[in-house]
Amino acid sequence: MNLSPTHHPDELLLYEYATASADLAVAYAVSAHLQFCASCRSFVATLETIGGAAFAETDSIPVSTECLDRVMAALECEERSAPLPAPLQFLSGSAALGNCCEVAHKVTRTSILAGEKPIAELIEGGPRSVLPAHTHESQEIVVILRDSYSDHAGRFAIGDFVASEPGTSHQPIADSIEGCLCYIAHNIAA
Numbered sequence: 001m002n003l004s005p006t007h008h009p010d011e012l013l014l015y016e017y018a019t020a021s022a023d024l025a026v027a028y029a030v031s032a033h034l035q036f037c038a039s040c041r042s043f044v045a046t047l048e049t050i051g052g053a054a055f056a057e058t059d060s061i062p063v064s065t066e067c068l069d070r071v072m073a074a075l076e077c078e079e080r081s082a083p084l085p086a087p088l089q090f091l092s093g094s095a096a097l098g099n100c101c102e103v104a105h106k107v108t109r110t111s112i113l114a115g116e117k118p119i120a121e122l123i124e125g126g127p128r129s130v131l132p133a134h135t136h137e138s139q140e141i142v143v144i145l146r147d148s149y150s151d152h153a154g155r156f157a158i159g160d161f162v163a164s165e166p167g168t169s170h171q172p173i174a175d176s177i178e179g180c181l182c183y184i185a186h187n188i189a190a
Ligand SMILES: [Zn+2]
Pocket: 005, 007, 008, 009, 033, 037, 038, 039, 040, 041
């Protein structure tokens, strides 16, 4: 059975990821997608090869102390008691799970922290659970880490990378027997 994702980040976002210019929470979303998607992995590897060759020809760029502090704070972040779900294990040591709360019947939201700062969230919906209808103020990026959900735009399954533009309204319904788990980031730069 072919489980390759059918929804992918656009090429601009993959380029931003490969050149480390994407927002952290968005970069994590792309990383999560890449674990499921051989074609995007190959595209990013090509970009990194090209970028690496170009970088080798330029002088190094000094990094501001503030920027370095933020990176080090993220790297030193301690893992909390609840482990990150398997598709996000690559974040161990740089991000951790924060508070979890129930947002609807059989639907929970857990913040993902980089240092002490919440940067993204996990939404877990039990079988056939329904998220309250909502409208996004900024671009919302969803990567499905387990199972699938459906809304007015279609059905989205494990590994899919779904970007919804600001102003989009939807009401996702978890499709499955297992329940759906999603990584969610808001891309305010988009
Ligand atoms: Zn892809």
